[in-house]
Amino acid sequence: MEASKARSGWVDDAFYAVFEKELKRLNEHKIRLRVIGDLSGFSHGLQNQIKNVEEATASNTQMTLVIAANYGGRWDIAQAARSIAERVALGELSPEDINEAVLGEHMQLADLPPPDLLIRTSGEERISNFLLWQTAYSEFVFLPVLWPDFEQQHFDEAIQIYQNRQRRYGGR
Numbered sequence: 001m002e003a004s005k006a007r008s009g010w011v012d013d014a015f016y017a018v019f020e021k022e023l024k025r026l027n028e029h030k031i032r033l034r035v036i037g038d039l040s041g042f043s044h045g046l047q048n049q050i051k052n053v054e055e056a057t058a059s060n061t062q063m064t065l066v067i068a069a070n071y072g073g074r075w076d077i078a079q080a081a082r083s084i085a086e087r088v089a090l091g092e093l094s095p096e097d098i099n100e101a102v103l104g105e106h107m108q109l110a111d112l113p114p115p116d117l118l119i120r121t122s123g124e125e126r127i128s129n130f131l132l133w134q135t136a137y138s139e140f141v142f143l144p145v146l147w148p149d150f151e152q153q154h155f156d157e158a159i160q161i162y163q164n165r166q167r168r169y170g171g172r
Helices: 002-028 044-057 073-091 099-106 150-163
Strands: 031-036 063-068 117-120 137-140
Touching: 002 031, 002 044, 073 099, 099 150, 117 150, 137 150
Parallel strands: 031 063, 117 137
Antiparallel strands: none
């Protein structure tokens, strides 16, 4: 229990420091911030800080920076299903109305287009429970470089690989 509190305190402190330091720069560059994941494990103070930074950058339209914190694709699908079940229980939705589109509307990134390309660093060739729903038709590039060593040349390599692919979106 104490280790969990210590870890939570460290995480809270790290997020606070980054948000305080970067908020001005996010707004200067018109970058909207989104934090996705199960934030209930964070302190109420940090949850409020995240909400405040998201609100402070909500009207920025140049780019959206998404931070996945305590996020998992299975969790995302489960919370979407729970949200739909709650709507059915309230009579707002009938079971017959539930389809892929409705489920997609309840996912964490429902307001953003699905990624065209997912670049996985470290040489691992798996997606590790990341954006399971959203990457259904994404192209994947696996590179053997660790994230701290990822540079422009690696990004260029991934883009070159992507450009040489024929996108079929599940078709033949």
